[in-house]
Amino acid sequence: xxxxxxxxxxxxxxxxxxxxxxxxxxxxxxxxxxxxxxxxxxxxxxxxxxxxxxxxxxxxxxxxxxxxxxxxxxxxxxxxxxxxxxxxxxxxxxxxxxxxxxxxxxxxxxxxxxxxxxxxxxxxxxxxxxxxxxxxxxxxxxxxxxxxxxxxxxxxxxxxxxxxxxxxxxxxxxxxxxxxxxxxxxxxxxxxxxxxxxxxxxxxxxxxxxxxxxxxxxxxxxxxxxxxxxxxxxxxxxxxxxxxxxxxxxxxxxxxxxxxxxxxxxxxxxxxxxxxxxxxxxxxxxxxxxxxxxxxxxxxxxxxxxxxxxxxxxxxxxxxxxxxxxxxxxxxxxxxxxxxxxxxxxxxxxxxxxxxxxxxxxxxxxxxxxxxxxxxxxxxxxxxxxxxxxxxxxxxxxxxxxxxxxxxxxxxxxxxxxxxxxxxxxxxxxxxxxxxxxxxxxxxxxxxxxxxxxxxxxxxxxxxxxxxxxxxxxxxxxxxxxxxxxxxxxxxxxxxxxxxxxxxxxxxxxxxxxxxxxxxxxxxxxxxxxxxxxxxxxxxxxxxxxxxxxxxxxxxxxxxxxxxxxxxxxxxxxxxxxxxxxxxxxxxxxxxxxxxxxxxxxxxxxxxxxxxxxxxxxxxxxxxxxxxxxxxxxxxxxxxxxxxxxxxxxxxxxxxx
Amino acid sequence: xxxxxxxxxxxxxxxxxxxxxxxxxxxxxxxxxxxxxxxxxxxxxxxxxxxxxxxxxxxxxxxxxxxxxxxxxxxxxxxxxxxxxxxxxxxxxxxxxxxxxxxxxxxxxxxxxxxxxxxxxxx
Numbered sequence: 001x002x003x004x005x006x007x008x009x010x011x012x013x014x015x016x017x018x019x020x021x022x023x024x025x026x027x028x029x030x031x032x033x034x035x036x037x038x039x040x041x042x043x044x045x046x047x048x049x050x051x052x053x054x055x056x057x058x059x060x061x062x063x064x065x066x067x068x069x070x071x072x073x074x075x076x077x078x079x080x081x082x083x084x085x086x087x088x089x090x091x092x093x094x095x096x097x098x099x100x101x102x103x104x105x106x107x108x109x110x111x112x113x114x115x116x117x118x119x120x121x122x123x124x125x126x127x128x129x130x131x132x133x134x135x136x137x138x139x140x141x142x143x144x145x146x147x148x149x150x151x152x153x154x155x156x157x158x159x160x161x162x163x164x165x166x167x168x169x170x171x172x173x174x175x176x177x178x179x180x181x182x183x184x185x186x187x188x189x190x191x192x193x194x195x196x197x198x199x200x201x202x203x204x205x206x207x208x209x210x211x212x213x214x215x216x217x218x219x220x221x222x223x224x225x226x227x228x229x230x231x232x233x234x235x236x237x238x239x240x241x242x243x244x245x246x247x248x249x250x251x252x253x254x255x256x257x258x259x260x261x262x263x264x265x266x267x268x269x270x271x272x273x274x275x276x277x278x279x280x281x282x283x284x285x286x287x288x289x290x291x292x293x294x295x296x297x298x299x300x301x302x303x304x305x306x307x308x309x310x311x312x313x314x315x316x317x318x319x320x321x322x323x324x325x326x327x328x329x330x331x332x333x334x335x336x337x338x339x340x341x342x343x344x345x346x347x348x349x350x351x352x353x354x355x356x357x358x359x360x361x362x363x364x365x366x367x368x369x370x371x372x373x374x375x376x377x378x379x380x381x382x383x384x385x386x387x388x389x390x391x392x393x394x395x396x397x398x399x400x401x402x403x404x405x406x407x408x409x410x411x412x413x414x415x416x417x418x419x420x421x422x423x424x425x426x427x428x429x430x431x432x433x434x435x436x437x438x439x440x441x442x443x444x445x446x447x448x449x450x451x452x453x454x455x456x457x458x459x460x461x462x463x464x465x466x467x468x469x470x471x472x473x474x475x476x477x478x479x480x481x482x483x484x485x486x487x488x489x490x491x492x493x494x495x496x497x498x499x500x501x502x503x504x505x506x507x508x509x510x511x512x513x514x515x516x517x518x519x520x521x522x523x524x525x526x527x528x529x530x531x532x533x534x535x536x537x538x539x540x541x542x543x544x545x546x547x548x549x550x551x552x553x554x555x556x557x558x559x560x561x562x563x564x565x566x567x568x569x570x571x572x573x574x575x576x577x578x579x580x581x582x583x584x585x586x587x588x589x590x591x592x593x594x595x596x597x598x599x600x601x602x603x604x605x606x607x608x609x610x611x612x613x614x615x616x617x618x619x620x621x622x623x624x625x626x627x628x629x630x631x632x633x634x635x636x637x638x639x640x641x642x643x644x645x646x647x648x649x650x651x652x653x654x655x656x657x
Numbered sequence: 658x659x660x661x662x663x664x665x666x667x668x669x670x671x672x673x674x675x676x677x678x679x680x681x682x683x684x685x686x687x688x689x690x691x692x693x694x695x696x697x698x699x700x701x702x703x704x705x706x707x708x709x710x711x712x713x714x715x716x717x718x719x720x721x722x723x724x725x726x727x728x729x730x731x732x733x734x735x736x737x738x739x740x741x742x743x744x745x746x747x748x749x750x751x752x753x754x755x756x757x758x759x760x761x762x763x764x765x766x767x768x769x770x771x772x773x774x775x776x777x778x779x780x
Contacts, residue, residue, distance in 0.1 A: 007670060007673065010669060011670050014668060014669055041714070044712050044713070047739060048668045051668070051671060051739045051760040051761070052668055052670045052671065054739075054761040055670075055671070055761040055762075066741070070741075170740065171740075171746065171759055174743050174750070174757065177750070178750060227773065227776075229756050229757075229773055
């Protein structure tokens with residue numbers, strides 16, 4: 001079935017949606033086993049996947065989904081309740097299904113389905129027998145077809161109609177039914193060979209006979225039977241002698257067929273695009289934006305009014321194009337959030353916690369690249385909430401709280417940023433304890449407590465090696481922790497904030513940029529080279545004569561208006577292109593005050609070249625892990641500027657001193 | 658004039674397959690994603706033929722078939738089903754569907770059946 005390869009992409013993307021639908025439905029069933037809507041969703045999901053995978057020739061997948069469908073069918077018919085064993089088995093089967101689709105579509109080795117399939121079959125066969133209702137329905141249908149018989153006419157003759165179905169005919173009983181139905185429109189079906197019951201049960205090979213009493217002639221009968229699909233051959237012979245003068249009349253047409261009106265195109269049509277194409281488009285639009293700025297430069301040099309006007313239009317069109325292209329990359333956060341309910345459920349179960357998990361803002365959109373990266377950090381925060389935030393039920397009751405804890409995941413849009421929060425109503429974080437530990441670990445001096453806000457102190461939990469959990473658990477402790485989460489978020493140009501109220505709960509807030517590909521940047525110069533500093537990390541730009549300078553531990557610092565201090569870092573020294581690290585700002589230099597996750601630093605630069613929208617190009621593999629650099633961009637004049645990474649470019653104070 | 662076919666299936670995969678098979682032969686294809694959508698699109702487009710999946714959200718194929726046949730007694734509807742849906746196919750045929758296809762299907766079978774349905778008078 002190699003000609004099916006063209007459908008593989010859509011098969012995979014759509015089967016992922018159905019798998020998700022099934023999972024969501026099962027989880028909904030778990031919390032409300034009598035709700036029939038999710039039953040339908042799960043049933044339909046399995047059913048659709050069955051058809052799709054059969055079409056692709058994925059026989060194992062088709063078989064597994066068939067068994068899942070059969071089990072859910074019993075629930076639909078209210079022959080079985082969706083009790084926890086059923087939901088568990090179906091969730092297991094869904095996991096297996098996901099693996100199986102992966103394997104069959106990639107040609108990998110297939111997981112063993114026999115155990116799960118026999119469990120599904122066994123459960124579907126428990127209590128009562130579903131087959132009975134099908135047989136009943138067949139009989140009923142047959143009765144109805146006989147009832148539809150036209151009035152018997154005196155001039156009718158009786159024919160024995162022999163029908164042979166095609167070799168490849170599926171659902172032979174239904175084909176036989178169609179033949180009978182067609183003939184019953186022309187007269188009375190007197191008998192069939194084999195009997196109706198056997199026809200229904202498909203207890204025949206390819207041939208069957210129908211005895212029909214009709215005023216129609218043999219040709220009309222044969223034509224009518226041949227019109228049924230998958231009929232291979234038909235013959236009819238007269239059984240008794242009656243006059244055949246009256247030609248049979250076809251059933252009257254019910255009014256002339258209406259001509260279809262000229263079809264309107266439907267308003268919204270969607271197309272699925274491989275993400276690679278979008279990436280290419282983003283790159284090309286990036287090039288266009290760069291060429292635009294080069295043209296602007298040329299135009300201002302030439303001082304041509306016409307050219308400037310034209311570029312003005314180009315500016316607008318390129319801007320809109322860029323906006324549209326960026327928009328196509330936006331994906332609702334629901335696409336990754338939807339795997340969390342299952343994860344939280346499993347986790348709560350493992351930990352013996354009772355947790356009510358809810359989500360909101362699922363339609364908020366984020367750039368695909370950002371979205372792909374934040375799944376794991378959010379999952380970690382959710383784990384944290386369930387594991388460390390929510391107390392065991394008995395502790396909660398002792399504290400006068402609902403024994404069932406709540407965890408909520410929310411997404412919302414704030415200008416050009418997306419805010420994602422994970423909140424719980426658990427025990428909250430103990431600021432004093434975090435502070436104590438931070439001091440013990442030498443991250444802060446006990447006497448400087450006043451210079452830290454509670455929020456600042458909570459962020460110490462994100463320092464590598466810091467963990468307030470009494471002991472690492474299977475869930476939360478895996479060597480990775482909050483430091484990894486914070487690192488990831490900051491790598492994406494976002495920030496992490498922690499809010500907590502003792503005894504009432506904790507909220508982790510991620511603020512993320514909408515997109516990664518194009519950013520606003522401040523162009524700065526050092527030793528004749530141009531660098532781009534992401535504007536999101538810049539608080540303000542100051543000149544050395546308008547700030548107050550001081551020295552802490554013999555290192556220069558800028559004293560900010562609110563009394564806090566920011567250590568001074570000369571850009572040239574940071575990049576190793578010359579200059580002293582520990583020096584005061586000099587005449588003519590500029591101070592760029594940067595803020596990364598609440599940490600303020602004063603960056604000394606020689607030149608200020610203004611603010612620009614830049615397209616981020618990744619660095620080649622060789623430079624990818626160079627500290628302090630986040631990429632490169634092409635400037636309007638065609639020169640390349642390195643993009644600074646404010647999160648990694650500053651060495652710690654200890655390294656400098 | 659080329660015939661218009663409304664392909665109704667909740668799975669985009671299935672719609673795409675049927676569309677590809679039919680479009681190659683010159684049919685003009687429209688799509689609907691569930692029964693309700695099918696009824697609305699039917700009114701709008703008045704296609705020569707509808708291929709109707711049975712199991713769908715919102716409104717299933719049989720309900721949609723009934724609703725379409727109520728609006729247009731001459732509507733030609735071809736049911737698309739999976740194995741194990743005999744009962745529902747019979748129900749659909751009772752309600753006026755012309756024929757049925759069983760997934761998975763061969764392109765030739767689809768074309769043959771569609772052609773047959775377009776030749777049949779609506780029953």
